[in-house]
Amino acid sequence: MTEATKESTALTRKDFQTDQEVRWCPGCGDYTILASVQNFLVEAGAQPEKTVFISGIGCSSRFPYYMNTYGMHGIHGRAPAIATGLAAARPDLDVWVITGDGDALSIGGNHFIHALRRNVDLKILLFNNQIYGLTKGQYSPTSEEGKVTKSTPFGSIDHPFNPISLALGAEATFVARTLDSDRPHTAEVLRAAHAHRGAAFVEIWQNCNVFNDKAFELVTGKATRDQNQIRLRPGEPLRFGPENEKGIVFTSHGRAEIVVVAEVGQDAIAVHDAHRDDPSLAFSLSRLSSGPYGPTPIGIFRQVERPTYDEQMAQQLAAAQERGGPGDLAALYRTGGTWTVEA
Amino acid sequence: MANDTTAVDERPPGRPVRRLENVVVRFAGDSGDGMQLTGDRFTLASAVFGNDLVTFPNFPAEIRAPAGTLAGVSSFQVHFSDYDIHTPGDAPNVLVAMNPAALRANIDDLAPGSTVIVNSDAFEERNLHKAGYETNPLEDGSLEAYQVYPVPMTSLTVEVAKDVGAKPREAERSKNFFALGLVSWMYSRPIEPTVAWNEEKFGKNRTVAESNLAALKAGWNFGETAEVFAARFEVEPAHLAAGEYRSINGNTATAYGIITAGQLAGIPVFLASYPITPASDILHELARHKNFGVRTMQAEDEIAAAGAALGAAFGGHLAVTTTSGPGLDLKSETLGLAVQLEMPLLVVDVQRGGPSTGLPTKTEQADLLAAMFGRHGESPIPVVAARTPGDCFSAVIEAARIAVEHMTPVIFLTDGYLANGSEPWMIPDPEEFEPFPVSFATEPNGPDGSFLPYLRDDRLVRPWGLPGTAGLEHRIGGLEHEDVTGNVSYVPENHDYMIRIRAAKIERIADDIPLVEVEGDPDADILVVGWGSTYGAIKAGLTQAREEGVQSAQVHLRHLNPFPSNLAEVLERYEVVLVPEMNTGQLASLLRSRFLVDARTLSKMQGVPFTAGEIASEVEKLAKERP
Numbered sequence: 007m008t009e010a011t012k013e014s015t016a017l018t019r020k021d022f023q024t025d026q027e028v029r030w031c032p033g034c035g036d037y038t039i040l041a042s043v044q045n046f047l048v049e050a051g052a053q054p055e056k057t058v059f060i061s062g063i064g065c066s067s068r069f070p071y072y073m074n075t076y077g078m079h080g081i082h083g084r085a086p087a088i089a090t091g092l093a094a095a096r097p098d099l100d101v102w103v104i105t106g107d108g109d110a111l112s113i114g115g116n117h118f119i120h121a122l123r124r125n126v127d128l129k130i131l132l133f134n135n136q137i138y139g140l141t142k143g144q145y146s147p148t149s150e151e152g153k154v155t156k157s158t159p160f161g162s163i164d165h166p167f168n169p170i171s172l173a174l175g176a177e178a179t180f181v182a183r184t185l186d187s188d189r190p191h192t193a194e195v196l197r198a199a200h201a202h203r204g205a206a207f208v209e210i211w212q213n214c215n216v217f218n219d220k221a222f223e224l225v226t227g228k229a230t231r232d233q234n235q236i237r238l239r240p241g242e243p244l245r246f247g248p249e250n251e252k253g254i255v256f257t258s259h260g261r262a263e264i265v266v267v268a269e270v271g272q273d274a275i276a277v278h279d280a281h282r283d284d285p286s287l288a289f290s291l292s293r294l295s296s297g298p299y300g301p302t303p304i305g306i307f308r309q310v311e312r313p314t315y316d317e318q319m320a321q322q323l324a325a326a327q328e329r330g331g332p333g334d335l336a337a338l339y340r341t342g343g344t345w346t347v348e349a
Numbered sequence: 350m351a352n353d354t355t356a357v358d359e360r361p362p363g364r365p366v367r368r369l370e371n372v373v374v375r376f377a378g379d380s381g382d383g384m385q386l387t388g389d390r391f392t393l394a395s396a397v398f399g400n401d402l403v404t405f406p407n408f409p410a411e412i413r414a415p416a417g418t419l420a421g422v423s424s425f426q427v428h429f430s431d432y433d434i435h436t437p438g439d440a441p442n443v444l445v446a447m448n449p450a451a452l453r454a455n456i457d458d459l460a461p462g463s464t465v466i467v468n469s470d471a472f473e474e475r476n477l478h479k480a481g482y483e484t485n486p487l488e489d490g491s492l493e494a495y496q497v498y499p500v501p502m503t504s505l506t507v508e509v510a511k512d513v514g515a516k517p518r519e520a521e522r523s524k525n526f527f528a529l530g531l532v533s534w535m536y537s538r539p540i541e542p543t544v545a546w547n548e549e550k551f552g553k554n555r556t557v558a559e560s561n562l563a564a565l566k567a568g569w570n571f572g573e574t575a576e577v578f579a580a581r582f583e584v585e586p587a588h589l590a591a592g593e594y595r596s597i598n599g600n601t602a603t604a605y606g607i608i609t610a611g612q613l614a615g616i617p618v619f620l621a622s623y624p625i626t627p628a629s630d631i632l633h634e635l636a637r638h639k640n641f642g643v644r645t646m647q648a649e650d651e652i653a654a655a656g657a658a659l660g661a662a663f664g665g666h667l668a669v670t671t672t673s674g675p676g677l678d679l680k681s682e683t684l685g686l687a688v689q690l691e692m693p694l695l696v697v698d699v700q701r702g703g704p705s706t707g708l709p710t711k712t713e714q715a716d717l718l719a720a721m722f723g724r725h726g727e728s729p730i731p732v733v734a735a736r737t738p739g740d741c742f743s744a745v746i747e748a749a750r751i752a753v754e755h756m757t758p759v760i761f762l763t764d765g766y767l768a769n770g771s772e773p774w775m776i777p778d779p780e781e782f783e784p785f786p787v788s789f790a791t792e793p794n795g796p797d798g799s800f801l802p803y804l805r806d807d808r809l810v811r812p813w814g815l816p817g818t819a820g821l822e823h824r825i826g827g828l829e830h831e832d833v834t835g836n837v838s839y840v841p842e843n844h845d846y847m848i849r850i851r852a853a854k855i856e857r858i859a860d861d862i863p864l865v866e867v868e869g870d871p872d873a874d875i876l877v878v879g880w881g882s883t884y885g886a887i888k889a890g891l892t893q894a895r896e897e898g899v900q901s902a903q904v905h906l907r908h909l910n911p912f913p914s915n916l917a918e919v920l921e922r923y924e925v926v927l928v929p930e931m932n933t934g935q936l937a938s939l940l941r942s943r944f945l946v947d948a949r950t951l952s953k954m955q956g957v958p959f960t961a962g963e964i965a966s967e968v969e970k971l972a973k974e975r976p
Binding site: 024026053054055056058060063070071073074075076077078079080081084087088089090091092093094095096098099116117120319322323325326327329330331332333335336338339340342343344345346347348349 | 393396397399542586589591592593594595596605608617619621639640641642643644646648649650652653656657659660661664665666668682683685686690776777778779816817818819820821822824825826828836837
């Protein structure tokens, strides 16, 4: 395995682009996310040869074909499993998973929660557009109840997942939400996710302008976003609103509630702390909204340290070699007793 | 008694000793009675003594089925001899039955005149009722055809264990050691290895260790002194090839083979598996050997196990996932991706009775067609199968070699019988293995300094370029792609071309595998073709048929896809082709469709291997049918 010797600081966004035509629908939020990720990798000084994008199936999962890094377009829902093997085998790599709401939360739900619980050193970017795009518009596990689609002509009767709550429930060590259209915020979240050792989960609200256009409008649109975006800023009081007039308090039961600051006083407003080891308050914050239907926290919910799966696997190997020396096949074959047949 | 070759040989001061060529002993009891342990210890003592041996553990899927019932009977059969043997024996010469259910479940397998040793303490009303006996078979004359020895094993064990301070309920658990001691005396087996093992295993729990030891000795002494048994027996050491041996089962041999394959390939092993009977022991064994650089991962499911292994393969590891039938179903999607990517991935399928959950602890060979064809689309995969427990070692190395040298997933088939059965294994010299070092791509191979992931060599094999290598950045995926560049392509002709080239690559592996060898009579008209664990039964069956004057030849396939290149020519030489399989005729159907040969099927799907006698009588029948 060749060690990289190239000076990576000289790279530009072009160095992370491939010669393949990008084939998302015109106006798809995926274009913006692709640009954000490519720009971020330039800024982070990432080495293309050390960077791997693994995806599942769906619109978002075409992403690796457009990244001039190593990449694998896998199978539906299995990207976290494939990436877990790669990251555990090769802790020297920067492994990213690109997935969608159907891919990660429906067919791949099991792999998703287990990758998070193991804390494998992966960066999971979930493009949530609340719809199945590639199969042309069925409801997804994040679609709202009552959603009318081709497969639910009378409205969906499925209760949706809240991806942030799910990730926190799986005890993910890094959990964040950002928006496709907000490139500076996306960059900020990617920066923190990339710096995190362990599984980092980033939900990116992504507009599907063909099958679910403006699904996030209430939270992202100019007219309403100030009322509906609760920006999570470390060490700062949880305040939002056009005049910063609203805030979040935690009740004695630990439930997050929206209050008017003037009514409760600035001191009552909770200060955001993503580094708190206990995930309960982060979970409460995630429950403030079940989707883009009102005031919704955007930013990093949780960012804590825990030993990573790949690190511990490597440590066990090193410890075994220290204890038993390098493997000796001749000795291995003789474990458990032998006998000799004379000539 | 089987094959009693010599007259009585009076040796003071003990009982007369008869020499036998071979003996089959079956220990049977409740699944909690420690029959597997008893069989294992008896096997090891026989191995150390120098006999050739083959074992057949047979146990229920339930960890503790209701005590005393037929469903809960667990047995361990060991066949030991003074010559080279290939099967665990068709019928036991001796049955040790620890309770009525064990007697009832096994007695029909014994020939008249065989020896039955029963724990008479267990033959009380409740146990008799649970086993479905209306009267006590020890008293009602129903066992008249056998030599029955009722021995109150439980009470004798409790009596001696009392002296070392064991309470009766604890002491009872050592009764399997009593049985072991008694049978060890009968067959002049050394007990020293068991004494040492007991001390090592239970040494920390003095009462248990001492109860076991006391019971073992009491069993031996009971044989020696109780004047119940007319004679004891000896089976001389076998004339095995000179060398150092150990006893090995198929799962251990598979695990050792995987470790060795990693060393021969010069790349680290990455095993991702999900627990499943009867394959889990391979995961357990590999998890212990991290000092060989073996990474093991217990995945969240079978799919993740295959996926994680595939990810590790992308990272340049010898990627392995182990499973059994139901898991193979779940891995099929990942196998398809590995075909499309052309990525080495070794899948070990320890076959068990199916379909669905089927018979988890019983053996079968019914996954062959699933291994061949069990994926959507045209997705050819090499298939390799082991023939004996010890052969799992070299066969899995061969499977791994094909995977990394030909950039392809490979399915390696063993089965429950190979996995848990054991035989003496001559310890190989690692220096004598042929290494197959992997050479990863290090330089761009394209005209403009690019890396072309699907630029093939003369064997049609693509380069393996690893993440971390500067200048080789590339994307691979499950979508159809162009040859050479790997760029996604939906061009109709391209898809047709890619299907053919992937298939041709697998076909060309035939140039890289040994020809089949024919064993048996050179002039025979009957050829018996087998694969997998039927090897021993076929070999022994044909030997039996030969003794009846029927000539036959044997071909046993290690490579099931592609077939060895001389197979067609070999099949043509025989008038009759018989394929015994523990399925309804899966290999036979492959041979028929591939070679237009009138292959006949001998099927058995009973969760237990063929006996040599079943093979022999079929071959004899075919010989009689011929004009």
